[in-house]
Amino acid sequence: xxxxxxxxxxxxxxxxxxxxxxxxxxxxxxxxxxxxxxxxxxxxxxxxxxxxxxxxxxxxxxxxxxxxxxxxxxxxxxxxxxxxxxxxxxxxxxxxxxxxxxxxxxxxxxxxxxxxxxxxxxxxxxxxxxxxxxxxxxxxxxxxxxxxxxxxxxxxxxxxxxxxxxxxxxxxxxxxxxxxxxxxxxxxxxxxxxxxxxxxxxxxx
Amino acid sequence: xxxxxxxxxxxxxxxxxxxxxxxxxxxxxxxxxxxxxxxxxxxxxxxxxxxxxxxxxxxxxxxxxxxxxxxxxxxxxxxxxxxxxxxxxxxxxxxxxxxxxxxxxxxxxxxxxxxxxxxxxxxxxxx
Numbered sequence: 119x120x121x122x123x124x125x126x127x128x129x130x131x132x133x134x135x136x137x138x139x140x141x142x143x144x145x146x147x148x149x150x151x152x153x154x155x156x157x158x159x160x161x162x163x164x165x166x167x168x169x170x171x172x173x174x175x176x177x178x179x180x181x182x183x184x185x186x187x188x189x190x191x192x193x194x195x196x197x198x199x200x201x202x203x204x205x206x207x208x209x210x211x212x213x214x215x216x217x218x219x220x221x222x223x224x225x226x227x228x229x230x231x232x233x234x235x236x237x238x239x240x241x242x243x244x245x246x247x248x249x250x251x252x253x254x255x256x257x258x259x260x261x262x263x264x265x266x267x268x269x270x271x272x273x274x275x276x277x278x279x280x281x282x283x284x285x286x287x288x289x290x291x292x293x294x295x296x297x298x299x300x301x302x303x304x305x306x307x308x309x310x311x312x313x314x315x316x317x318x319x320x321x322x323x
Numbered sequence: 324x325x326x327x328x329x330x331x332x333x334x335x336x337x338x339x340x341x342x343x344x345x346x347x348x349x350x351x352x353x354x355x356x357x358x359x360x361x362x363x364x365x366x367x368x369x370x371x372x373x374x375x376x377x378x379x380x381x382x383x384x385x386x387x388x389x390x391x392x393x394x395x396x397x398x399x400x401x402x403x404x405x406x407x408x409x410x411x412x413x414x415x416x417x418x419x420x421x422x423x424x425x426x427x428x429x430x431x432x433x434x435x436x437x438x439x440x441x442x443x444x445x446x447x448x449x450x
Contacts, residue, residue, distance in 0.1 A: 136384075136417050194446055195417030198384050200365035 124168065124187040128299060129209050130292070131191045133231050134216035135224040136198060139251040142282035143216060144190045147292050152283045164191040169293075171300055186296065190214075207238040212295045213246045217266075219279065220258040225250075225266065232273060245298040246275045247291050254281040333435060334396030334406040337428055341437075342389040349387075350380045355437045363441045375440070384414035389422075403438070404428040409445075421445030 132140040146152055148165040167190070170183040191210065193202065215231055217224040228248065236242050248270045250261060263279060270277035276294050278287040326332075337355075344352050353376040356362075362369040362378065369375050391410045399405055406426045413419045427439035 136415060141418070194420055194444075195414060196420070196444055196446055198382060198414050198417065199444055200367065 124185040126184060126303075127187045127189065128211050128296065129164075129189045129191060130212045130214060130295060131207065131210040132214045132216060133193070133235070135218070135221070135227050136195055138216045138218040138221070138224050139282045140192050140214075140216055143214070143249065143251060143280060143288055144192055146282045146285055146288050148190065150285065152285075164189050166190070169296070171296060173300060173304065184300075188292075188296070190292075202234065202238065204238045207235075207240075210239065211245070212299045213239070213244060214249060214291065214295060215246050215275075216249045216251050216280075217261070219250045219252050219261045219266075220255050222260045225261045225269075228269060245295060245302060246273075247295040247298070248273075248275050248277045249280045249287075249291050250277070251280045251282060253279040253286055254283045328398075330398040330404045331396050333428065334404050334426075335394060337404075337426065337435060337437070338391065338394050338406060338408055341426070342391065345379070346388055349382075350376065352376055352379055356440075357431070357436050357438065360437060361439050365443060384417075387412060387414045399427075402430065404435075 132144055134140055142152060144165045148167045167188045169186045169188060171186050172183045193206070196202070213235060215228060215235075217228050219225075232246070235244060235246065248266070250263070250266045252258075266279075267277050276291075276298075278291040278294070280287040280291055282288065327335075341352070341355065344355075353372050356372040356375050358371045358373075360370070360372060360375060362375045364378060367378075369378050389410055389412045391408055393409045395407045397405045404427070406428065408424045408426075409421070410424075411419050411421050422445055423443050425439070425441045426437050428435050429438045430436075
């Protein structure tokens, strides 16, 4: 899986309060499975997936496919014991910010996560996709879709209602984030520190 | 069967008491510290009973369970006891994590108190 046969290595971080379903969502994305029991975290715990990215050219014709090696990182739950440090955010190019649609507090904390991201991420306006997770638990929902959309709009980030349990919108959320990253790279290619970050991350492998 | 050295007995009963308090009601942990006590929690320093209790009480989890894997105890030249604990913990519904903790215990007026306490999660790849 980790052989060097790809064009880009891209690292994403899943963030959000404990219990919102970060691990399950990543698991659903990489393995198309939902594990309702918790997955014990031993050593390095990131998930990987290979995807092919096709950018649409200005003429609307699809360009050559680029082979992307996606690394999806999760926390181990250490944020309960200390605040996450800059080192944790290092080399992450995109962020999946999750809250739980059945847990109002996790939605209120989205603002805190966004401000942490501004402090620790490689730049002040990193690419983020907001996910309201557990959309399958409709009868337990406490966060309205409009409220979440409003917040996402205010911060200028895409919003999806996802379900790690049935897979709804999970791929779409990750692919939207990848699309944002690839577009940013095309814009910035070769000219700023984003590119250097990117090269550094690739060299890690 | 020979008795365990006294520092082993004191150290291990302290450790048992400490985690039992921590897991049931950590706001009561003040009883084991004094105003000169130091706590280093994940690199963050606290001094004094009040500051330590406030830190431990305000940790953002409802439930916590500690499981001790191993513990070692030594007597120090100034009659204190140095203890090291390696274990695992589970906070609320989070994944199980390893941790290390060290205590320096001192006998003051016939009671053992903790003068120094250092805690770290055993995580190596999460920054």
